[in-house]
Amino acid sequence: MTSEPALLNRWRTLLASYNAVAAQLERALQDAHGLTMGEFETLDRLVAVSCEKRRMQDLAADMYLSQSALSRTVARLEKGGLVRRTLCEDDRRGVFVTVTEDGLRRHADARVTHRAILAEHLDASAA
Amino acid sequence: MTSEPALLNRWRTLLASYNAVAAQLERALQDAHGLTMGEFETLDRLVAVSCEKRRMQDLAADMYLSQSALSRTVARLEKGGLVRRTLCEDDRRGVFVTVTEDGLRRHADARVTHRAILAEHLDASAA
DNA sequence: ACGCATAGTATGCGTGTGCAAATAATTCAG
DNA sequence: CTGAATTATTTGCACACGCATACTATGCGT
Numbered sequence: 001m002t003s004e005p006a007l008l009n010r011w012r013t014l015l016a017s018y019n020a021v022a023a024q025l026e027r028a029l030q031d032a033h034g035l036t037m038g039e040f041e042t043l044d045r046l047v048a049v050s051c052e053k054r055r056m057q058d059l060a061a062d063m064y065l066s067q068s069a070l071s072r073t074v075a076r077l078e079k080g081g082l083v084r085r086t087l088c089e090d091d092r093r094g095v096f097v098t099v100t101e102d103g104l105r106r107h108a109d110a111r112v113t114h115r116a117i118l119a120e121h122l123d124a125s126a127a
Numbered sequence: 128m129t130s131e132p133a134l135l136n137r138w139r140t141l142l143a144s145y146n147a148v149a150a151q152l153e154r155a156l157q158d159a160h161g162l163t164m165g166e167f168e169t170l171d172r173l174v175a176v177s178c179e180k181r182r183m184q185d186l187a188a189d190m191y192l193s194q195s196a197l198s199r200t201v202a203r204l205e206k207g208g209l210v211r212r213t214l215c216e217d218d219r220r221g222v223f224v225t226v227t228e229d230g231l232r233r234h235a236d237a238r239v240t241h242r243a244i245l246a247e248h249l250d251a252s253a254a
Numbered sequence: 255a256c257g258c259a260t261a262g263t264a265t266g267c268g269t270g271t272g273c274a275a276a277t278a279a280t281t282c283a284g
Numbered sequence: 285c286t287g288a289a290t291t292a293t294t295t296g297c298a299c300a301c302g303c304a305t306a307c308t309a310t311g312c313g314t
Contacts, residue, residue, distance in 0.1 A: 027302095220309045
């Protein structure tokens, strides 16, 4: 059990760190690659297992986004041609999501920016 | 200088911790007190120096919110009667913000919820 | 006094989000 | 085999946010 003021302190630190980094990330990814942070994180997770198709719910599982937000995020990515949604034949309630060639390229580019921002702003706001 | 995978790891952790706690906080504060996280944080900062009036810009300084967001947040708080905006006589460009009696009460109530959520969810997602 | 650059706040606009309800497909009781 | 309960995803809606811009008030040079 942690003391109350210590908890508050940790929260304030977390809040500050997160917002500092997130703001820069959002801005940089948007300006340089036209991607939301959520869109990039989604791509990042998809690419990590690009060998296999992933269902929406699998994606949602280790994402901080709500199901509805994820649905729309994938929709945007699909509209941009970075991702494809295909019906799951086994269980037609499910939807498979796969990264396209374009998606792979955009992700590779954005990844550089992403890492750069982390290196620059995550150390600065370290705990 | 930190290694690249380590940075990524720290970021993922930060992301997860923040979102876990923030989501619960937002929900709890909203359900129990009709307050946004931003509204509560604003109140919290105002109450901390309730002896003195604070200008918008002073508030903005140690807040993660943009100026426009802060402006609207204070506007909402004012509409709810938790806060009062008065012109700064010295420099009439500035606006002073003060907490009302109602604001103090609501904050005191919400503070309990706030601390409880932190205690419950901040340790769980500790680094 | 006048105009011009600057500071402090507020507002129009578009966007992403979460919640709750809707839709679509599957499973299971009877 | 039919209808209720369940799972997977999408959509209607309202809201908070950031950016760029507009608006008001100071300060300063002339």
